[in-house]
Amino acid sequence: AQSVTQLGSHVSVSEGALVLLRCNYSSSVPPYLFWYVQYPNQGLQLLLKYTTGATLVKGINGFEAEFKKSETSFHLTKPSAHMSDAAEYFCAVSGNGNNRLAFGKGNQVVVIP
Amino acid sequence: EAGVTQFPSHSVIEKGQTVTLRCDPISGHDNLYWYRRVMGKEIKFLLHFVKESKQDESGMPNNRFLAERTGGTYSTLKVQPAELEDSGVYFCASSQASGNTIYFGEGSWLTVV
Numbered sequence: 001a002q003s004v005t006q007l008g009s010h011v012s013v014s015e016g017a018l019v020l021l022r023c024n025y026s027s028s029v030p031p032y033l034f035w036y037v038q039y040p041n042q043g044l045q046l047l048l049k050y051t052t053g054a055t056l057v058k059g060i061n062g063f064e065a066e067f068k069k070s071e072t073s074f075h076l077t078k079p080s081a082h083m084s085d086a087a088e089y090f091c092a093v094s095g096n097g098n099n100r101l102a103f104g105k106g107n108q109v110v111v112i113p
Numbered sequence: 114e115a116g117v118t119q120f121p122s123h124s125v126i127e128k129g130q131t132v133t134l135r136c137d138p139i140s141g142h143d144n145l146y147w148y149r150r151v152m153g154k155e156i157k158f159l160l161h162f163v164k165e166s167k168q169d170e171s172g173m174p175n176n177r178f179l180a181e182r183t184g185g186t187y188s189t190l191k192v193q194p195a196e197l198e199d200s201g202v203y204f205c206a207s208s209q210a211s212g213n214t215i216y217f218g219e220g221s222w223l224t225v226v
Contacts, residue, residue, distance in 0.1 A: 032213055043117075043219030044156075044204060051213055090156065099144060099208055099215060100169060103156040 002027045002093040006104030013085075014112045019078040021107045023065075023091030026072065033074040034092040034101070035065055044090065050074065061085070086111045115139065117218035119205050125224045131193040134221045136205030138187070143210040144168075145188050147180060148217075151201040159203075162188060163210075195225045 003026045013019050025031055035047040048059025055067040061084075065076045074091060088108045092101040118137040126132050138145045147159040159178070160170040164185035173180070177196070182188040192199055202220040 034215075036217070044206075044217035046214060046216070049214060092156075094213070099146070099213065100158050100161060101146075101148075101156075101215060102158070103148075105155045 002031065002095055002102040004091050004093050004102055004104035006091050006107055008107060009105060010108045010110065012110045012112055013081045015083060016080050019063075019076070019081045019085060019109065021076040021089050021091075021109070023074045023076065023104060024072055025074060025091070025093040027093055027095060029095040032094045033065075033067060034094075035059065035063070035074075035076050036090045036092060037087045038090070038106075039087045047076070047089070081109075081111050083111050083113065085109060117205055117207050117216055119203075119218040119221045121221060122219065123222045123224075125226060126195055128197055128225055129194045131191065132195055132223060134190045134192075134203050134205075134223070136188045136190070136218060138205070138207030139216055141209070142207035142212075142216075143185070144208040144212075144215075145182060146206040146208075146215065147188070147190055148204040148206065149201050150204070150220075151198070156204065159190075192223075195223075197225050199223060200225045 005024045033050040036044040048057050050067045058064045063078045088106045090106045091104040120135045145162040150156045158172040161168045162182045179191045204220045206215045206217040208215045
């Protein structure tokens with residue numbers, strides 16, 4: 001079985017500052033890892049994913065995440081926050097070849113001008 | 114190309130009534146999933162169809178929930194009779210037969226009063 005831990009339900013970041021959202025996972029098989037974003041009044045949109053290969057993955061809107069097996073982590077970063085980054089972010093994991101996703105509780109990101 | 118489409122986007126019903134949610138997956142996607150987010154909780158898996166067959170329905174909360182995918186195209190999720198704790202957002206998602214990326218719809222927001 002897989003599970004995800006996201007700490008800090010609400011995260012405030014100043015415009016232009018680093019965005020760092022932490023994700024730790026548990027998986028009994030090699031994981032596939034995902035970050036999804038939900039903008040206000042919209043559905044879940046895939047930001048980026050890790051399946052195999054390069055451990056640093058780049059996604060849309062300047063976000064990237066690094067898979068660290070030794071730390072069972074997949075933290076999401078963006079060097080400079082923009083007002084449009086205000087949204088809820090979800091980390092998710094699935095087992096290798098199993099498309100059932102287990103989600104974290106989400107981080108509501110607020111960007112302060 | 115159209116994404117995953119869900120109807121209705123919002124629904125308010127009284128306790129004891131029936132609601133049917135519909136999902137149209139991305140064309141050609143054999144895998145179809147239902148997920149749910151109850152207020153304040155994480156997004157939870159409900160079930161997974163491969164074409165018209167239920168691959169995994171272990172996340173369905175109880176027998177008041179019935180999902181169908183006749184003909185392997187669109188799917189419906191019926192809640193009968195609805196209870197207050199059924200309120201939340203119901204997400205539908207789809208993926209290709211051999212794909213590891215799951216695409217989500219905008220969700221159907223259900224409020225039971």
